[in-house]
Amino acid sequence: MSNQTNPIIAYCSYCQDKKMFSIHGSYIHKGAKKNDNDKEYALMSCTSCDLPSLFYREDLWGFGTDIWDYDMCLFPKDERILTFQIPEIVKESYEEAIKCEKAKAAIATVVMVRRSLEAVCKDFVPGTKTVFDGLKQMKENGFISGDLLEWSEELRFLGNQGAHATDKKISINDAQDSLDFLQSILEILYHLRPRFKDIKARRENKEIVNLS
Numbered sequence: 621m622s623n624q625t626n627p628i629i630a631y632c633s634y635c636q637d638k639k640m641f642s643i644h645g646s647y648i649h650k651g652a653k654k655n656d657n658d659k660e661y662a663l664m665s666c667t668s669c670d671l672p673s674l675f676y677r678e679d680l681w682g683f684g685t686d687i688w689d690y691d692m693c694l695f696p697k698d699e700r701i702l703t704f705q706i707p708e709i710v711k712e713s714y715e716e717a718i719k720c721e722k723a724k725a726a727i728a729t730v731v732m733v734r735r736s737l738e739a740v741c742k743d744f745v746p747g748t749k750t751v752f753d754g755l756k757q758m759k760e761n762g763f764i765s766g767d768l769l770e771w772s773e774e775l776r777f778l779g780n781q782g783a784h785a786t787d788k789k790i791s792i793n794d795a796q797d798s799l800d801f802l803q804s805i806l807e808i809l810y811h812l813r814p815r816f817k818d819i820k821a822r823r824e825n826k827e828i829v830n831l832s
């Protein structure tokens with residue numbers, strides 16, 4: 621059991637805001653392998669709407685400290701959590717964008733979405749100088765289709781608007797749409813495309829076996 625009994629602040633998916641949560645119990649799962657971190661699961665409820673939630677965190681600095689960072693909610697499922705791996709450089713900006721969205725910081729969200737795109741460009745086209753150039757090269761090299769280029773260009777444009785002090789307004793809807801499309805782009809590039817390659821390779825291998 622964790623020592624923490626005081627209420628903590630976490631994001632409530634029903635209230636769509638940071639709220640005070642009461643902890644009803646927690647369980648620490650000891651890392652099974654030598655280098656595995658301990659993991660803690662905590663059953664909590666929102667003090668505003670009573671929604672029960674299961675939060676999760678990993679022991680990176682030692683439990684029992686005052687730093688409570690239950691960013692990950694396992695139930696109700698956080699739709700922004702990716703179930704596939706993305707490069708660290710992209711992950712950093714993507715997670716920052718989610719934090720901004722949850723804080724309802726629309727301008728910061730679109731800027732972080734643009735930063736995530738920049739990281740994607742650097743991952744696919746190392747040495748790329750600008751997002752504009754990176755996206756163009758990704759299209760030329762066949763990493764993204766025309767549709768994906770168009771979506772990315774829109775996110776880049778919105779991010780640029782957010783990065784500069786102008787009278788153009790960015791709404792929370794713009795920010796949510798922007799993050800939705802970024803999430804789809806990441807899914808296509810880092811999840812569906814590699815999976816499709818595997819499916820194709822398996823079929824081709826079967827055909828070779830059948831022919832021989």
Ligand SMILES: [Zn+2]
Nearest residue numbers: 632635666669
């Ligand atoms: Zn709530």
